Amino acid sequence: xxxxxxxxxxxxxxxxxxxxxxxxxxxxxxxxxxxxxxxxxxxxxxxxxxxxxxxxxxxxxxxxxxxxxxxxxxxxxxxxxxxxxxxxxxxxxxxxxxxxxxxxxxxxxxxxxxxxxxxxxxxxxxxxxxxxxxxxxxxxxxxxxxxxxxxxxxxxxxxxxxxxxxxxxxxxxxxxxxxxxxxxxxxxxxxxxxxxxxxxxxxxxxxxxxxxxxxxxxxxxxxxxxxxxxxxxxxxxxxxxxxxxxxxxxxxxxxxxxxxxxxxxxxxxxxxxxxxxxxxxxxxxxxxxxxxxxxxxxxxxxxxxxxxxxxxxxxxxxxxxxxxxxxxxxxxxxxxxxxxxxxxxxxxxxxxxxxxxxxxxxxxxxxxxxxxxxxxxxxxxxxxxxxxxxxxxxxxxxxxxxxxxxxxxxxxxxxxxxxxxxxxxxxxxxxxxxxxxxxxxxxxxxxxxxxxxxxxxxxx
Amino acid sequence: xxxxxxxxxxxxxxxxxxxxxxxxxxxxxxxxxxxxxxxxxxxxxxxxxxxxxxxxxxxxxxxxxxxxxxxxxxxxxxxxxxxxxxxxxxxxxxxxxxxxxxxxxxxxxxxxxxxxxxxxxxxxxxxxxxxxxxxxxxxxxxxxxxxxxxxxxxxxxxxxxxxxxxxxxxxxxxxxxxxxxxxxxx
Numbered sequence: 001x002x003x004x005x006x007x008x009x010x011x012x013x014x015x016x017x018x019x020x021x022x023x024x025x026x027x028x029x030x031x032x033x034x035x036x037x038x039x040x041x042x043x044x045x046x047x048x049x050x051x052x053x054x055x056x057x058x059x060x061x062x063x064x065x066x067x068x069x070x071x072x073x074x075x076x077x078x079x080x081x082x083x084x085x086x087x088x089x090x091x092x093x094x095x096x097x098x099x100x101x102x103x104x105x106x107x108x109x110x111x112x113x114x115x116x117x118x119x120x121x122x123x124x125x126x127x128x129x130x131x132x133x134x135x136x137x138x139x140x141x142x143x144x145x146x147x148x149x150x151x152x153x154x155x156x157x158x159x160x161x162x163x164x165x166x167x168x169x170x171x172x173x174x175x176x177x178x179x180x181x182x183x184x185x186x187x188x189x190x191x192x193x194x195x196x197x198x199x200x201x202x203x204x205x206x207x208x209x210x211x212x213x214x215x216x217x218x219x220x221x222x223x224x225x226x227x228x229x230x231x232x233x234x235x236x237x238x239x240x241x242x243x244x245x246x247x248x249x250x251x252x253x254x255x256x257x258x259x260x261x262x263x264x265x266x267x268x269x270x271x272x273x274x275x276x277x278x279x280x281x282x283x284x285x286x287x288x289x290x291x292x293x294x295x296x297x298x299x300x301x302x303x304x305x306x307x308x309x310x311x312x313x314x315x316x317x318x319x320x321x322x323x324x325x326x327x328x329x330x331x332x333x334x335x336x337x338x339x340x341x342x343x344x345x346x347x348x349x350x351x352x353x354x355x356x357x358x359x360x361x362x363x364x365x366x367x368x369x370x371x372x373x374x375x376x377x378x379x380x381x382x383x384x385x386x387x388x389x390x391x392x393x394x395x396x397x398x399x400x401x402x403x404x405x406x407x408x409x410x411x412x413x414x415x416x417x418x419x420x421x422x423x424x425x426x427x428x429x430x431x432x433x434x435x436x437x438x439x440x441x442x443x444x445x446x447x448x449x450x451x452x453x454x455x456x457x458x459x460x
Numbered sequence: 461x462x463x464x465x466x467x468x469x470x471x472x473x474x475x476x477x478x479x480x481x482x483x484x485x486x487x488x489x490x491x492x493x494x495x496x497x498x499x500x501x502x503x504x505x506x507x508x509x510x511x512x513x514x515x516x517x518x519x520x521x522x523x524x525x526x527x528x529x530x531x532x533x534x535x536x537x538x539x540x541x542x543x544x545x546x547x548x549x550x551x552x553x554x555x556x557x558x559x560x561x562x563x564x565x566x567x568x569x570x571x572x573x574x575x576x577x578x579x580x581x582x583x584x585x586x587x588x589x590x591x592x593x594x595x596x597x598x599x600x601x602x603x604x605x606x607x608x609x610x611x612x613x614x615x616x617x618x619x620x621x622x623x624x625x626x627x628x629x630x631x632x633x634x635x636x637x638x639x640x641x642x643x644x645x646x
Binding site: 026027028031032033034035037038039040041042043044046048049050051053054055056057058059060061062063064066067069094104105106107108110112113120121122123124125127128129130131132133151153155156157158160 | 476478483527528530535543546548557560565567568571573578580583585586587590597602625631635
């Protein structure tokens with residue numbers, strides 16, 4: 001049984017929805033007609049011409065508007081645009097406008113040129129056939145570029161159609177890829193080809209050793225010059241040379257590498273400590289914050305590795321189901337950048353940090369991007385190092401941090417936080433994990449891995 | 461050649477958004493026009509307290525233009541001005557007539573856009589032209605009436621005036637359903 005209040009509410013909602021989809025009179029039209037007529041009648045009945053002077057303009061304006069009339073169903077149709085765009089790109093949005101017959105004014109929500117977001121409402125003349133504005137994507141992530149809410153008005157805005165909520169123009173803006181120089185990577189012996197030097201002997205170009213010929217060695221590896229030079233040396237006892245021993249030139253194998261990016265999406269912090277307690281708005285990343293920096297770093301480093309022919313994958317430490325399997329090539333970079341946007345959209349508190357051995361292929365390089373605000377991420381990085389992986393910890397904590405000015409404990413909190421953060425990074429270094437800083441301003445001056453002395457590197 | 465003509469024709473219809481005046485300018489115009497209409501009644505002998513209240517009400521009109529507030533303001537100022545004395549050809553009346561019309565028009569326009577909007581001046585050109593035309597006609601009629609002899613009109617003339625007013629009302633009522641009928645047929 002539906003109550004009368006709900007019936008009335010339902011009727012009103014239905015009535016207003018119907019009214020928005022058709023031409024309807026405004027308060028101004030009713031005011032002009034009723035008040036104008038009343039003032040004219042009052043002028044006649046009370047013999048006051050002043051009433052006529054006040055009422056006649058209102059009545060005449062309203063009658064003129066009604067006489068002109070408005071028809072048709074106004075519409076604003078944006079022309080198609082790409083679903084995915086690059087960060088920093090610009091484009092022009094064109095909206096086909098059909099205001100209907102007799103319309104005089106158009107109020108439409110469109111972004112101001114160069115600004116982000118749906119933008120303000122613009123009151124424009126209705127004689128334009130196409131509306132245009134410039135779009136600029138300076139932040140990566142999922143964005144709503146425009147939503148052309150439309151209201152069309154007749155003369156003097158006495159009759160209106162709408163407002164009709166427009167369809168949102170959603171787009172995925174991929175994170176930027178910063179140009180970085182390629183750096184040395186840990187070898188992976190399983191591959192047959194690649195760009196990195198493997199510790200085992202192979203058919204590469206880099207010299208590994210010069211040793212005596214052994215059964216199984218290929219003859220083409222014999223270094224005749226060295227064999228002759230060594231053989232020509234006279235033996236101190238016999239005074240004769242030994243030309244029966246051959247020496248071969250051994251080379252390193254060249255292999256590709258597996259690189260896993262582990263993204264800590266559990267927190268997104270900016271430089272101001274006062275804002276750290278604010279929760280993440282879904283899909284919105286703080287510009288210049290730790291997550292923004294981490295995603296940019298991951299995309300840029302992945303581009304370098306993929307360009308070298310390496311396999312690259314992704315692990316979301318907060319939400320393991322959002323990971324990306326290893327892959328190669330430009331498509332993998334595109335997939336990874338899309339996945340980074342997806343991870344950032346779901347970023348926020350997670351019950352625990354997940355990094356299991358089965359997520360990391362043997363011998364893979366683990367690039368762990370985090371602000372290192374808790375011990376769990378340090379534990380996982382050290383564990384990965386003990387599993388035999390080379391771990392690169394990329395610290396994305398914003399710098400300089402600003403204490404909360406509204407509390408006297410602000411500086412003390414900042415000092416404790418800095419000390420804890422430094423202690424965590426020291427602990428990582430003590431365990432053989434290389435740590436680099438990556439600020440929001442850009443890439444570090446030299447992202448180069450020191451592959452020497454890595455702890456307990458397991459080679460297959 | 462036809463393509464060039466087509467592109468030229470289309471580019472003539474293209475309008476780049478951006479620029480223009482902020483939307484609150486319409487509200488300011490509304491508030492100034494309302495306050496000006498109230499201030500023009502200072503010579504009617506109305507208590508200053510009432511004038512102050514009316515001025516505050518004019519500001520309220522600018523805040524909520526899509527409400528009965530503009531109608532109340534227009535009716536109040538028109539009544540005060542008309543009933544202040546038999547001499548209708550006063551400066552306060554001649555000032556209040558365009559100002560109240562401006563209140564009506566700017567309230568109608570301000571009601572369809574939010575405060576944080578952008579208003580292209582070219583969009584206001586046709587309403588402004590219509591405003592000027594109506595005011596010229598109205599004040600022209602006022603000037604014509606000023607030339608006519610004062611005093612009570614004859615019964616016949618009053619009858620004709622009433623019939624004329626009734627005709628305007630009938631014409632309005634005839635046009636109103638036609639406008640509504642169109643929206644259902646389109």
